[in-house]
Amino acid sequence: xxxxxxxxxxxxxxxxxxxxxxxxxxxxxxxxxxxxxxxxxxxxxxxxxxxxxxxxxxxxxxxxxxxxxxxxxxxxxxxxxxxxxxxxxxxxxxxxxxxxxxxxxxxxxxxxxxxxxxxxxxxxxxxxxxxxxxxxxxxxxxxxxxxxxxxxxxxxxxxxxxxxxxxxxxxxxxxxxxxxxxxxxxxxxxxxxxxxxxxxxxxxxxxxxxxxxxxxxxxxxxxxxxxxxxxxxxxxxxxxxxxxxxxxxx
Amino acid sequence: xxxxxxxxxxxxxxxxxxxxxxxxxxxxxxxxxxxxxxxxxxxxxxxxxxxxxxxxxxxxxxxxxxxxxxxxxxxxxxxxxxxxxxxxxxxxxxxxxxxxxxxxxxxxxxxxxxxxxxxxxxxxxxxxxxxxxxxxxxxxxxxxxxxxxxxxxxxxxxxxxxxxxxxxxxxxxxxxxxxxxxxxxxxxxxxxxxxxxxxxxxxxxxxxxxxxxxxxxxxxxxxxxxxxxxxxxxxxxxxxxxxxxxxxxx
DNA sequence: AATGTTTGCTAACGGTGTTCACTAAAGCGT
DNA sequence: ACGCTTTAGTGAACACCGTTAGCAAACATT
Numbered sequence: 001x002x003x004x005x006x007x008x009x010x011x012x013x014x015x016x017x018x019x020x021x022x023x024x025x026x027x028x029x030x031x032x033x034x035x036x037x038x039x040x041x042x043x044x045x046x047x048x049x050x051x052x053x054x055x056x057x058x059x060x061x062x063x064x065x066x067x068x069x070x071x072x073x074x075x076x077x078x079x080x081x082x083x084x085x086x087x088x089x090x091x092x093x094x095x096x097x098x099x100x101x102x103x104x105x106x107x108x109x110x111x112x113x114x115x116x117x118x119x120x121x122x123x124x125x126x127x128x129x130x131x132x133x134x135x136x137x138x139x140x141x142x143x144x145x146x147x148x149x150x151x152x153x154x155x156x157x158x159x160x161x162x163x164x165x166x167x168x169x170x171x172x173x174x175x176x177x178x179x180x181x182x183x184x185x186x187x188x189x190x191x192x193x194x195x196x197x198x199x200x201x202x203x204x205x206x207x208x209x210x211x212x213x214x215x216x217x218x219x220x221x222x223x224x225x226x227x228x229x230x231x232x233x234x235x236x237x238x239x240x241x242x243x244x245x246x247x248x249x250x
Numbered sequence: 251x252x253x254x255x256x257x258x259x260x261x262x263x264x265x266x267x268x269x270x271x272x273x274x275x276x277x278x279x280x281x282x283x284x285x286x287x288x289x290x291x292x293x294x295x296x297x298x299x300x301x302x303x304x305x306x307x308x309x310x311x312x313x314x315x316x317x318x319x320x321x322x323x324x325x326x327x328x329x330x331x332x333x334x335x336x337x338x339x340x341x342x343x344x345x346x347x348x349x350x351x352x353x354x355x356x357x358x359x360x361x362x363x364x365x366x367x368x369x370x371x372x373x374x375x376x377x378x379x380x381x382x383x384x385x386x387x388x389x390x391x392x393x394x395x396x397x398x399x400x401x402x403x404x405x406x407x408x409x410x411x412x413x414x415x416x417x418x419x420x421x422x423x424x425x426x427x428x429x430x431x432x433x434x435x436x437x438x439x440x441x442x443x444x445x446x447x448x449x450x451x452x453x454x455x456x457x458x459x460x461x462x463x464x465x466x467x468x469x470x471x472x473x474x475x476x477x478x479x480x481x482x483x484x485x486x487x488x489x490x491x492x493x494x495x496x497x498x499x500x
Numbered sequence: 501a502a503t504g505t506t507t508g509c510t511a512a513c514g515g516t517g518t519t520c521a522c523t524a525a526a527g528c529g530t
Numbered sequence: 531a532c533g534c535t536t537t538a539g540t541g542a543a544c545a546c547c548g549t550t551a552g553c554a555a556a557c558a559t560t
Contacts, residue, residue, distance in 0.1 A: 047546095
């Protein structure tokens with residue numbers, strides 16, 4: 001009988017499973033560094049294996065292929081982003097909803113700026129992630145990321161901060177989509193009006209759009225600094241949901 | 251003396267140059283088909299060469315590498331998109347500005363839906379296009395694409411369709427960026443107020459955002475059909491610039 | 501101690517981008 | 531028509547890549 005230890009989640013974990021978990025973590029760590037250093041194209045099983053003193057086929061004991069590895073680290077990156085945003089949110093007094101939202105959204109952009117390669121693989125086209133590979137992990141991590149914002153948004157709805165479009169102003173086809181969205185994404189407040197979800201979607205689209213434009217460098221030769229445009233959109237979004245905008249510090 | 255013929259642009263073109271142009275066109279055509287059939291990853295010099303009965307090194311007489319080839323076809327794709335939007339625009343009576351805008355914007359999304367792979371390489375992260383390779387061609391094509399919308403937008407400004415924020419509501423740092431934007435992108439109307447450019451940017455960000463979200467499949471497991479959300483954003487955008495929204499036909 | 505399981509290796513196949521030396525052809529000037 | 535020059539394209543080679551199959555050593559369990 002070997003020494004069965006307990007995971008922090010209470011799962012009995014043998015020595016074998018622990019070392020296995022460790023090497024898997026090493027694989028992901030190296031792969032991710034290659035991602036940020038050489039872009040999405042620069043992640044290769046052989047290079048990762050080489051760096052950790054292994055050969056490429058050995059990695060197949062841990063990962064079912066290069067695409068699956070990318071999905072794995074994508075999930076980790078969502079976790080990172082979620083942590084970063086949550087930390088920024090937590091750095092503001094809990095009752096100060098306005099400042100919390102402002103800070104969280106700026107933290108989102110800030111993380112994107114400092115992690116361009118990661119952001120691109122997370123929010124860009126799903127080129128290599130498409131196959132059926134366990135994308136569920138990445139999805140779950142993405143859901144956790146969104147939760148921070150949804151929680152804050154719930155407060156705005158509860159506090160009736162902004163004018164919510166009445167239900168009869170939401171087209172029927174959009175209504176059913178929004179319902180599905182609110183359900184799967186897990187908006188905390190039950191019976192949140194569909195109009196509010198519509199506003200939320202619109203706000204998210206705007207911020208997603210402006211950050212993608214910046215990271216994907218779509219106005220690169222047309223606009224030197226994208227921060228003013230982001231702040232402008234941020235201001236517009238916050239105005240829409242009844243949150244006070246304040247210019248960024250210094 | 252050989253037979254010097256005249257290009258339609260008036261450039262003397264020898265036989266050699268003509269056949270050269272033809273094979274370059276073939277290269278791009280095949281590469282693009284591979285792009286739509288096998289995704290961005292599935293474009294390879296060797297495969298293209300194989301299909302046209304050549305060997306890969308031969309292609310280096312026409313293209314300086316695989317990345318440069320991708321940039322080349324990206325420029326072509328912008329041309330295609332521009333043509334598609336322009337055709338949609340031209341299919342509406344010239345005086346009907348509202349319908350022209352509505353149709354053009356829907357044409358943008360429609361093209362994206364029917365050309366997902368192309369759209370992804372055009373509007374997604376610039377992964378393989380980054381190196382200094384003559385990206386100017388793609389930029390120019392992108393500029394032509396935007397021109398259609400800017401022309402229509404100019405009419406809205408000229409007709410004073412919507413409320414333009416006064417200049418003192420445009421932050422100073424944003425103002426200079428917007429000026430650069432208006433200049434390089436070539437907004438036709440001289441002295442177009444900066445507030446109008448700000449509104450234009452905001453509208454474009456929203457539409458870009460919602461279409462990217464759809465094509466990049468970011469709400470795939472959360473929303474079955476993205477059209478209602480697009481139409482909702484479209485409605486909001488048009489409302490902002492004083493254009494009448496009409497639901498899509500049928 | 502013997503048995504089964506997991507891990508990692510080597511070898512191999514087929515694919516990729518790219519460079520270099522080289523041939524054969526096409527164009528050009530006389 | 532003849533040479534000379536430029537060009538298009540080839541073949542071989544190098545260095546990568548993902549992935550599969552078979553095998554040997556390490557490990558865990560009985």
